[in-house]
Amino acid sequence: MESEIEADLQPSPGDPPLAAPVRLHWSPKSPFVRKVAIVIDECALGDRIARHRTVVERLRPNIEYMRHNPAGTIPALELADGTKLYDSAVICEYLLAFAGNGALLPATGPMRFEVLRRQADADLFLDAVLLWRQERIRPEDRQSDQFHDAYRTKARVALDAMEAEVECWPNRLDLGQIATGSALSYLDLRFPDLGWRAGRDRLSQWAARFENRESAKANRLALD
Amino acid sequence: MESEIEADLQPSPGDPPLAAPVRLHWSPKSPFVRKVAIVIDECALGDRIARHRTVVERLRPNIEYMRHNPAGTIPALELADGTKLYDSAVICEYLLAFAGNGALLPATGPMRFEVLRRQADADLFLDAVLLWRQERIRPEDRQSDQFHDAYRTKARVALDAMEAEVECWPNRLDLGQIATGSALSYLDLRFPDLGWRAGRDRLSQWAARFENRESAKANRLALD
Known part of the structure; x- marks a missing residue:
């Protein structure tokens, strides 16, 4: 195959x-x-x-x-x-x-677009939380409550969608999952207060398995 | 071919x-x-x-x-x-x-990635100017001069890069050019004060030709 x-x-x-x-x-x-x-x-x-x-x-x-x-x-x-x-x-x-690695992203067919769509989910989520962080590091008197509220909602909806979907993801690693794992690890680095694992057991368990791969262990996010 | x-x-x-x-x-x-x-x-x-x-x-x-x-x-x-x-x-x-349209984006080979890279140039540029607009529509006392300065520089550098490159673009339409034309048209809609055409004759002429295509004319950006 x-x-x-x-x-x-x-x-x-x-x-x-x-x-x-x-x-x-x-x-x-x-x-x-x-x-x-x-x-x-x-x-x-x-x-x-x-x-x-x-x-x-x-x-x-x-x-x-x-x-x-x-x-x-x-x-x-x-x-x-x-x-x-x-x-x-x-x-x-x-x-x-x-x-020549077609396992992480099929070259053609519906499965290719399933993987690309999942990568887009993760990347768009990450775009949003990276922007949210920009708002957080502004001088406090120039921050916007509306911004924080909107982005908290966006993060919640996107994480809930991942939790609902994760059981359907293939057991075999693909590019969509790599994107998802990378996005979640950013929350651990910059948004520990968000507590993204609470109420999202399946996604948490999936992330733990992902982070246990050699390629994930060799590339942890870090401040320097 | x-x-x-x-x-x-x-x-x-x-x-x-x-x-x-x-x-x-x-x-x-x-x-x-x-x-x-x-x-x-x-x-x-x-x-x-x-x-x-x-x-x-x-x-x-x-x-x-x-x-x-x-x-x-x-x-x-x-x-x-x-x-x-x-x-x-x-x-x-x-x-x-x-x-089955391989003319706008070749399915394989170096030319595919040339077109995708050009699409990314345009899309990343657009991401930046869309963010810049978000800053512009904040209450004035919550805007940041540093933000405006940084994004003005980003826009200038990206537009100058397009001006330098445009002569190398193929005469035949491709996805990278469609992305570029769409990004430039957003400047006309929301950043007319930027005067992006000044000093960028080749890019301006290219954009005029692009906007003259039936598909471009049928899909003008508009406020409603």
Whole structure:
């Protein structure tokens, strides 16, 4: 079954080969970077891709770095031919195509879109909580109660949806699950007060299993 | 050449067919929706996909809608089998795979990632200016000069990068260009004071040609 799926990912005969990924713009604090780093380890590409610590802050544009990635976001992946890729979803797809790994993301068919939709759930959730954090670190007199209320609701609804869905997720790891695990780990780093595990036993148990994988253990989020 | 590319997008023999797209959660104000609507028209799928006006506001979560899309974002695409897809990049890929349109996004190879990277440039730029607008509509005494300065710089760098790149873009339309055109049209709607065309003649001329396409004319951004 897996070898059939992997066969789908072979490039068309007319395609030039994909250039090797060589450098990852990286930070230990970014959950989007963590998603990519776990994919790299699951594809056994870690030895081939150097990590370059790149500091980006939302309110302090890193102009030098933006010469390579105009949006100034991490992760970004450099290829041997000089190409830079982003965002994290594009990078993950590239790594999986390069490695011929069709298990984490099928190349075609409805299951591909099921996995991509689940990745989008996790990534959109993460976009929201990353914004929420920006609001939290503003000077207190410039924060907005409406903002906090709205984002608390958004987080609750999204987490409840994950709890309702988690039993239907395949036992085998896929890109959607890697994205979900990375998003949840960000809550542990920056929103411990949210207590996301309370009342969400299945999601908590799933996350514990996910965090027990070698690739997850090797890429914990950390402040430095 | 095009028929060769399209052949790549045929599903693998073992895949179940992709369910038909039937309903788009839509607003005339959203540039991400506009990107999807242009793709729908370029694929001649407009007659098959109903448009459902869905109101989402960042600070007023639409709980009813979030039952279907936990992130509460538009666009979302409903399929005949009940599946809901998002975000806009996933929707565009689905529509192109369903329609067998490999001209807008090659199915494999380096050119696929060139187009996806350009779509990411435009989408990340748009994420930034959408956030900037959120800051602009805050009560004035809660706005942050640092925020405005940072986002003005981000917009300038990203637009300058597009200006530098535009001559290398293929003459033939692709998904990266549709994303770029949609992002620029949002500046015309919400940031006319930015004067993005000044000093960016090639990008301005490219945008004028883009806006002259039937699919672009049929899907103008509008306040209502």
